[in-house]
Structures are given as C-alpha cells and as structure tokens.
Amino acid sequence: MKARNWISVLLALSLPAGAVEITGNNPPDGLRGILQVPTLFGSGPCTPRPGGKYTLRALPTDRAAALGTLEAEPIAAGQNACSQDLIAPRLRKAGDTWTSPVPVREFRRGSPGLVVTDVRGGWAHVMLADGEAWMQLPPGAVAHEYGVMVALQPVHALRGWDGRVCTTPQRDQCRKMAMPSNPAMRITRMQTIGDELWFKVEFGIGGCEGATTPGRDVLQGWIPGFGPPGIDGRRPLTLWMDARGC
Numbered sequence: 001m002k003a004r005n006w007i008s009v010l011l012a013l014s015l016p017a018g019a020v021e022i023t024g025n026n027p028p029d030g031l032r033g034i035l036q037v038p039t040l041f042g043s044g045p046c047t048p049r050p051g052g053k054y055t056l057r058a059l060p061t062d063r064a065a066a067l068g069t070l071e072a073e074p075i076a077a078g079q080n081a082c083s084q085d086l087i088a089p090r091l092r093k094a095g096d097t098w099t100s101p102v103p104v105r106e107f108r109r110g111s112p113g114l115v116v117t118d119v120r121g122g123w124a125h126v127m128l129a130d131g132e133a134w135m136q137l138p139p140g141a142v143a144h145e146y147g148v149m150v151a152l153q154p155v156h157a158l159r160g161w162d163g164r165v166c167t168t169p170q171r172d173q174c175r176k177m178a179m180p181s182n183p184a185m186r187i188t189r190m191q192t193i194g195d196e197l198w199f200k201v202e203f204g205i206g207g208c209e210g211a212t213t214p215g216r217d218v219l220q221g222w223i224p225g226f227g228p229p230g231i232d233g234r235r236p237l238t239l240w241m242d243a244r245g246c
Helices: 146-151
Strands: 012-014 033-036 052-057 066-072 090-092 098-101 104-108 111-120 123-128 131-136 142-145 155-157 164-166 174-176 184-193 196-204 219-224 239-241
Touching: 033 104, 033 146, 066 131, 111 142, 142 146, 146 184, 146 196, 146 239, 155 184, 164 196, 164 219
Parallel strands: 012 066
Antiparallel strands: 012 090, 033 111, 033 142, 052 066, 052 131, 090 098, 104 111, 111 123, 123 131, 155 239, 164 174, 184 196, 196 219
16 A cells, blocks of 8 residues: 655644544445554543553654654543543644544444554554554554454445345356345355455345344345445445444
8 A cells, every 4th residue: 555645734643632523433435444442542432541642654664754643641530431522533733733533433332443444564554534644553452354343243235335246256246136225234254355355145124133024035145345446546345334223
C-alpha cells in the first residue's frame, strides 16, 4: 500500500475534552479490521483506561518520518467511563484547531476501536479523518479482522454487494437471485482463495439473526467479502455485522 505524505496536513492527533461520537455504524471503504487499544478506549464497555500517547509515521518503521501523535487522557475508576466525551480521537492541526474525529467503529456492542486498512509486522495502518498513518501496535492491542468479526455476529448487506450469489467461491459462478431488498442472512463459512475473501451465506425471511420462516426453502451461496475498488482504490465491504442489534 502506497504511503501518503501527510506532513502538510497532519501535525498532531489528540483526544480533546469536547464531546465526540462514534462515527457511524457501517464501515468506511477500505476497512480491513478494527484495532482494539485498551489505553485509548478501555478494556471493555464503560471501563477505565490508563491513557496513552502514540507516534504516527509515514511508513511502518521507527526510522520513518513522524506525522503526529495519537493521545488519550486517562479515565480513572469511579469516573463516568461511559461518557462519550473522550471516545473518538480527533485530528489536530497547526494552531490547535480540531477537525473531524478519527473514524471509530465497534467490534462488538459498546467496544469501539480504530479503523485499520492494513496490519503488518507489528504495525497498523490507521484510517484518519483525511488519509492514513502507521502506528506501532501498543501492548495489549488486538486487531480484529473484518472476516472474523462479521462471521461471529448477525450481518446485513452493504452497497459493495451487487446482489449476485455464487454457487462456488468464484466470480464466474455467480448470478442475480430474486430476494427481498434487505434479506435476512447469516454466515456459515468463510474461505480465502488467493487474496480474495469469500463468505458462504444462508438467506431466509426473518430477523437480523438470519432465522428462516418455517416451511420456506433456505437459499445458500457464496458472496465475495469485497466489492470492486472505487476511484480511490479502496474496496467497499459487502457485509457488515449488526453490533448494536437490529
């Protein structure tokens, strides 16, 4: 993945005292996982955190140019750890001006993390409000991979899915199927072929858990994990988890 020059736009990242929010539920294009960092978000929903400060770099090496820092103030036991005030890191430029929050998504209900586009050699490529930067994985950090996350939870279709279902995990074995616009579905299997992620899915008429109506046939088939890349090169996801329920 090509590194971008963020020196002209990024001087520091920090976690301000002003209220911020988790930036939506559906994932941004290019997401490959969510990075759980206990020092930034606590070890679970509404838990204290020690706080931390992490250097962001242009490349995944300590010798690369430093682009800024990612910081979090501590939240002690007894404080309102459920407060939204200090959840999403924000981009800070020259003159201490604040921009949009760094993208944050939940890997399970009440547990947010940083959006990452790549993880390699102990480094995570973190998505910012405008671009990306590399951060060395701190102790205790866990990178939750996209495929594993969605395979363990109820899912719904995203715009990256073109509505085609494949009999085998091959793009030339796919065809459009007649089904509701937002079909109930659940993942029964995950497989990677080459660099392509595939999900085997059961479709039915039911809730977001994917339960089928008794007496109805169950349609099964394969869906690619990612759609075609956009003009920015990022590939949209086809499925996403219902971390906050239906």
